[in-house]
Amino acid sequence: MAGRLISFRRLRNYPITVAVGMDMAPLHAAYRTLRFSAVAIGSGVSLLVLAVGFLLIRHKRRVLASREVLRHAVENLDQGLVMVDRNGRISLRNSRYVALLDLPPDLSAPGADYAQLVRWLAARGEFDQSGAGKSHLASSAEEGGVRFAERIRPNGTALEIRMRMLSGGGLIGTYTDVTDRRRAQEEIHHLAHHDGLTDLANRTLLEERLTQAMAAAERSGGQLAVLCLDLNRFKPVNDTLGHAAGDELLRQTARRLHGLARASDTVARVGGDEFVLVQTTLSQPGDAAALAERIMVEISLPFDLNGHAVTIDTSIGIALFPHDGHTVEALLKNADTALYRAKEAGRGVTCFFEAEMEERLLERGLLEQDLRAALAKGEFSVSFQPLHNCGTRDVTSFEALLRWENPERGKVSPADFIPVAEECGLILPLGRWMLEQACTVAASWPHPYTVAVNLSPVQFQRGNLPAQVAEVLAQTGLPANQLELEVTEGLLIEDSEGALATMRALKALGVRLALDDFGTGYSSLSYLRRFPFDKLKIDKSFIQAIELDAGARAIVDAILAMGHSLNLRVTAEGVETEEQLAFLLRHDCDEVQGFLLGRPVPAEQLCRSLRKKVGAAMA
Ligand SMILES: Nc1nc2c(ncn2[C@@H]2O[C@@H]3COP(=O)(O)O[C@H]4[C@@H](O)[C@H](n5cnc6c(=O)[nH]c(N)nc65)O[C@@H]4COP(=O)(O)O[C@H]3[C@H]2O)c(=O)[nH]1
Known part of the structure; x- marks a missing residue:
């Protein structure tokens, strides 16, 4: 309104x-x-x-x-992070940084003096005192303003550190814990350089260390020795007690060798039962011989393999630097050659390398080549040597002896080629061939004489001998009781358990067993009691010394008495004179074999003369 x-x-x-x-x-x-x-x-x-x-x-x-x-995000980083401003003050850091370096909170808090923190770390031995302050990464690599370093902390932690230097001053640092990665790398490196079973150096590390040791010896004008050794009787232990026991034997051997070596020496396992020791502190070759002696003694002490006491020994070959070679290959090869020579010379032997060993090894290689071809070329034959009743001089049996005639080499003694055939495994086909030949010939004789065949320990250990013998007897038709198998003591020492089982199986076939060359090996009386022998053959070296040596006469007398007391027939080998025969007769020897009464003759010649004899007897 x-x-x-x-x-x-x-x-x-x-x-x-x-x-x-x-x-x-x-x-x-x-x-x-x-x-x-x-x-x-x-x-x-x-x-x-x-x-x-x-x-x-x-x-x-x-x-x-x-x-x-x-x-x-910064707090939850896996890495430790620290930022330092241009005034050297910590502007940012995460708890991982504090934890990784075990830092006191006050020294590492934002605003704290970074240089003071670094000095604190240095004082705790985190890095060289001399490198305290920012230069503590001086030894690190630098790439485009970023410094890298890997640091092992006093507590064993491995840190990978990256520092980026900022253009206006200050830095950003990251810290990564690489302990596990580093351990894994170290483990891979260790595995690549050590033998898994014994943890000794492997061939790669051995070669590296030997190279270094040779360079050091060269600089100082010193010497070093390479000792190559392998274990005798390792294989039988492995075969009879099992692989776990074999492994344990190798581990214990490694520990013993390690215990004998000095810190600067290298002990390596380079093959199944082959070890190499590089002795660095050597003033004269005698030092290597002394070490070899200590090794021999140590290895010959009994091993306890899960409750089984086992005794083995070793052979050692030694090559010296600079005398025997200037390269790793030459030194290892020459030590190996010396080892081969040591093994040839018998068990528990040490040999220094000598230049002519190489020639011998070369010759052995050629012999092996010819030997391999010989079987196919039909260069082998069998001769038979009679054994006579000592009193009546009647022939009781024949020993089959292997003969090799090569067009270039002529007649080669079995004493020279059998060991080579054993080593290269050729003894297996050769032994089988020999057994077949001997049984075939013996089966054709007009009189049922016994035939004796030598067996190598290798045939015992590797061939299925009882089955083979049974097969050959069946093939040739020779009655089992006409076959006698001769073995040497070496076999019993090498593998007594395995040998005993095989011998029992052979005896079960009905064949007879003789212990050959008695007196040359360990001649342990326990063998005679334990093993089912029918006969004992006294080695010819004792028989041939009868006329000259009262000691030999006493030994022959004792062997005869002992053999008889164990119900064994005793044969004397290598009887060459009537005097020897008369002595043996006086001491109740059962059987003799030797050039005096009969030399080995080829199979055909023997067959002819046996037939003639039978013909004459019937006429
Ligand atoms: N000085 C002398 N020597 C005599 C006399 N009587 C016989 N001998 C020789 O003594 C050796 C006896 O054979 P062994 O002890 O079994 O010794 C044999 C045996 O261990 C081995 N051997 C021979 N044949 C075979 C074979 O078929 N297999 C194997 N594994 N070894 C064999 O070779 C060794 C040597 O054989 P051989 O040279 O044939 O030598 C034979 C024989 O010829 C003598 O009165 N005086």
Whole structure:
């Protein structure tokens, strides 16, 4: 409702009251317009303030949130992280950094002096005192402003450290714990350089160490020795007691060798039962001989293999630097050649390398070649030597002896080629051939004489001998009781358990067993009691000394008495004179064999003379 606004005013000097009236409608309209504008502007400003405030709060929240994310990320890094500003103050670091370096919180807190922290670390032996401060990474590699270093902490932890130097000063360092990786690498390296069974050096490490040792000896003008050794009787132990016992024997041997070597020496296992020892501190060759002697003694002490007491021994070959070779290959090869020579000379022998050994080895190689071809070329034959009753001088049996005649070499003694055939394994087909020949010939004799065949220990150990013998007897038709098998003591020493089982199986076939060359080996009386022998053959060296040596006479007498007391027939080998025969007769020897009564003759010649004899007897 629009009213009017009236204003009254009395004039001071006049009795007049002035009344002014004004229509309110326009006033109201102006007021309403103003009020509306004021309210609108006020609301707009308030809204704006609210919006800005809201945005600011949201922004701040976001900043805080991303800072939290960053802090969380840095805290949860697998690596230790530290940032140092241009003033040398720590501006950021995570707890992994503190934990990895075992840092005190006050020294490593943000704002702390980094140089002081480094000095603290140095004082604790974390790195060289001389390298304290920022230069503690001096030995590290540097690449494009980033320094790398790997550090082993006093507690054994391995740290990989990267330091990025910032252009305006300061640095960012990351610390990674690489202990496990490093251990794995070390393990791989160890496995690649050591023998898995004994943990001794393997051939690779041996060659590395030998190269270093040779260089050191060359610089100092000194010498070194390479001792090559292998274990005698390892194979029988492995075969009879099993591989676990064989492994244990190798481990214990390794420990004994290791115990004898000095810290600068190297002990390696280079093959099944082959070991090499590099002796570095050597003033004269006698030092190597003395070490070899100590090894011999140590290895010959009994081993306890899971309750089994086992005794073995070793042969040793020695090559010296610089005398016997200037390269790793030459030294190892020559020590091996010397070992071969040592083994040839008998068990428990040490040999130093000599130049002519190589020639002999070469010659042996050629002999082996010819020997391999000889069987196919038919160069072998069999001769038979008679054995006689000592009193009546009647022939009782024949010993089959292998003969080899080569077009270039002529007649080769079995004493020379049998050991080579044994070593290269040819004795197996050759022994089988010999057995077949001897039995075939004996089966054709007009009189049922016994035939004696020599067997090598290798045939005992590797061939299925009882089955082979049974097969040959069946093939040739020779009665089992007409076959006598001669073995030497070496076999019994090498593998007495295995030999005993084979001998019993052979006896079960009905064949007879003789112990050959008695007196030349260990001649243990226990063998005679333990093994099922029928006969004992006294070695010819004793028989041939009868006339000259009272000691030999006493030994022959004692062997005869002992053999008889054990119910064994006794044969004397190598009887060449009537005096020897008379002595043997006086001492009740059963049988003799020797040039005096009959030399070995080829099979055909023997067959002819036997037939002639039978013909003459029938005529
Ligand atoms: N000085 C002298 N020697 C005599 C006399 N009587 C016989 N001998 C020789 O003494 C050796 C006897 O054979 P052994 O002791 O078994 O010794 C044999 C035997 O161990 C081995 N051998 C021979 N044939 C074979 C074979 O077929 N297989 C195996 N594994 N070894 C064999 O070779 C060794 C040597 O054989 P051989 O040279 O044939 O030598 C034979 C024989 O010819 C004598 O009065 N004086």
